Amino acid sequence: MTSTVLDGVLCLLLISGAVVTVTTSTPRETAGEGRAPEVSSTLATTTASVNYTLDPTGEAGGSSFDRTAYGTLAELLARAAVGRVTVDGRRISHTRDGLGRAVASTVRGAIRENHTRVTAVWRPHPGSSIEGRVAVGARPPPDVPVHAASMTVSSGLPARHDEARDAAQTRGIEGVADVIAAGFVEGLFPPTRTRVAAGEARPVSAVVRHHYRRVAERFGVDGPTRLSSGGVGDANDRLAVAVSDRVASDLRATNTSARAASERVSLGRVRITVRTWP
Numbered sequence: 001m002t003s004t005v006l007d008g009v010l011c012l013l014l015i016s017g018a019v020v021t022v023t024t025s026t027p028r029e030t031a032g033e034g035r036a037p038e039v040s041s042t043l044a045t046t047t048a049s050v051n052y053t054l055d056p057t058g059e060a061g062g063s064s065f066d067r068t069a070y071g072t073l074a075e076l077l078a079r080a081a082v083g084r085v086t087v088d089g090r091r092i093s094h095t096r097d098g099l100g101r102a103v104a105s106t107v108r109g110a111i112r113e114n115h116t117r118v119t120a121v122w123r124p125h126p127g128s129s130i131e132g133r134v135a136v137g138a139r140p141p142p143d144v145p146v147h148a149a150s151m152t153v154s155s156g157l158p159a160r161h162d163e164a165r166d167a168a169q170t171r172g173i174e175g176v177a178d179v180i181a182a183g184f185v186e187g188l189f190p191p192t193r194t195r196v197a198a199g200e201a202r203p204v205s206a207v208v209r210h211h212y213r214r215v216a217e218r219f220g221v222d223g224p225t226r227l228s229s230g231g232v233g234d235a236n237d238r239l240a241v242a243v244s245d246r247v248a249s250d251l252r253a254t255n256t257s258a259r260a261a262s263e264r265v266s267l268g269r270v271r272i273t274v275r276t277w278p
Contacts, residue, residue: 035112035115035116035147035276036147036148036149036274036275036276037149039111039116039118039149039274039276040149040150040151040272040274042073042110042111043072043073043074043077043107043110043118043151043272043274044072044073044074044151045072046072046073046110047070047071047072047073048070048071048072048073048076048106049068049069049070050068050069050070050076050099050102050103050105050106051066051067051068051102052066052067052068052069052096052098052099052101052102053065053066053067053098054067054095054096054098054099054207065207067099069099069102069103073103073106073107073110074151074153074272075153075154076103076106076107077103077107077118077120077134077136077153077270077272078120078122078153078154078155078156078270078272079099079103079156080096080099080100080103080104080120080134081120081121081122081132081133081134081155081270082122082132082155082156082157082270083095083096083099083100083132084096084097084100084132084133084134085122085130085131085132086130086131086132086133087129087130087218087219087246088129090218092214092215092218093210093211093214093215095207095210095211100134103134104134104136107136108136108137111136111137112276113136113137113138114137114138115138115276115277115278116137116138116274116275116276117135117136117137117138117139117140117274117275117276118135118136118137118272118273118274118275119133119134119135119136119272119273119275120133120134120135120153120270120271120272121133121270121271121272121273122155122266122269122270122271123266124180124183124184124247124265124266124267125180125247125250125251125261125264125265125266125267126254126264126266127250127251127253127254127256128247128250129246129250130184130243130246130247130250132270140275140277141277144277144278145277145278146275146276146277147275147276147277148273148274148275148276149273149274150271150272150273150274151271151272152269152270152271152272153269153270153271153272154268154269154270155187155267155268155269155270156187157183157184157187157188157267157268158183158186158187158267158268159183159265159267159268159269160179160180160182160183160265160267160268161262161265161268163179163183164176164179164180164261164262164265165259165262165263167179167262168258168259168261168262169258169259172258173248173251173252173258173261174244174248175258176247176251176258176261176262176265177244177245177247177248177251178240178244179265180243180244180247180265180267181240181241181243181244181246181247182240182244183267183268184240184243184267185236185239185240185243186236187267188215189212189215189232189235189236189239191232191233191236194208194212194227194232195227195232198227198232199227208227209223209224209227212224212227212235215239216235216239219239219242219243219246220242221238221239221242222238
């Protein structure tokens with residue numbers, strides 16, 4: 001039970017029905033058909049198990065946890081991207097760096113990394129200062145024809161599309177921001193799982209508290225004093241307010257209407273782009 005609860009809190013949920021769309025583009029001056037669609041298909045259909053370590057970098061008691069993640073390469077890339085969330089380019093936590101390294105190593109074994117670049121990006125909406133990203137393979141050299149293909153994969157966070165549309169009609173940009181923020185916080189810290197995990201013996205409770213404290217710090221919120229005895233709801237509410245302020249500011253900076261913003265909410269998706277060249 002402990003490992004399941006801990007993985008759930010750290011957003012390592014099993015992703016199902018992940019691949020939604022695959023699109024391709026070609027350069028004006030082509031060199032053959034390009035391999036981007038083929039690589040995308042490989043990522044979407046090849047399954048793998050990766051072993052990694054959850055490491056709280058010594059700040060949560062100095063203990064680590066050996067874990068195994070299973071899924072398609074695309075699903076694993078999505079998990080790794082969500083595990084590397086940044087705010088204004090600053091990482092929230094390095095707890096899941098081991099997952100990112102293990103996934104990158106596995107993907108390298110399935111692509112020609114000197115001729116292929118795979119990038120997985122999670123953003124709750126276009127133009128967001130909150131994002132998660134992981135890239136595998138070399139960057140394409142200048143002045144070569146580059147082919148591209150992309151797919152969208154579930155992030156494991158709630159999508160909240162209908163709620164965002166309703167909020168746009170009744171409360172405008174602030175309403176859309178509230179919906180995105182609530183989904184983000186709930187996805188990171190599911191109330192029941194967080195409460196149970198925080199009540200476990202060390203080092204599980206220490207990892208959860210460390211992760212929550214780091215997220216709170218990035219958004220300028222005081223860390224919660226208690227999580228295991230009914231404090232998760234209050235802590236999540238305070239965190240969601242701070243996240244909403246950030247999201248609303250980002251949305252206003254894009255000069256997007258509330259209705260358009262609600263249609264572009266991407267909280268529940270990770271976009272994976274494959275670029276190949278000769």
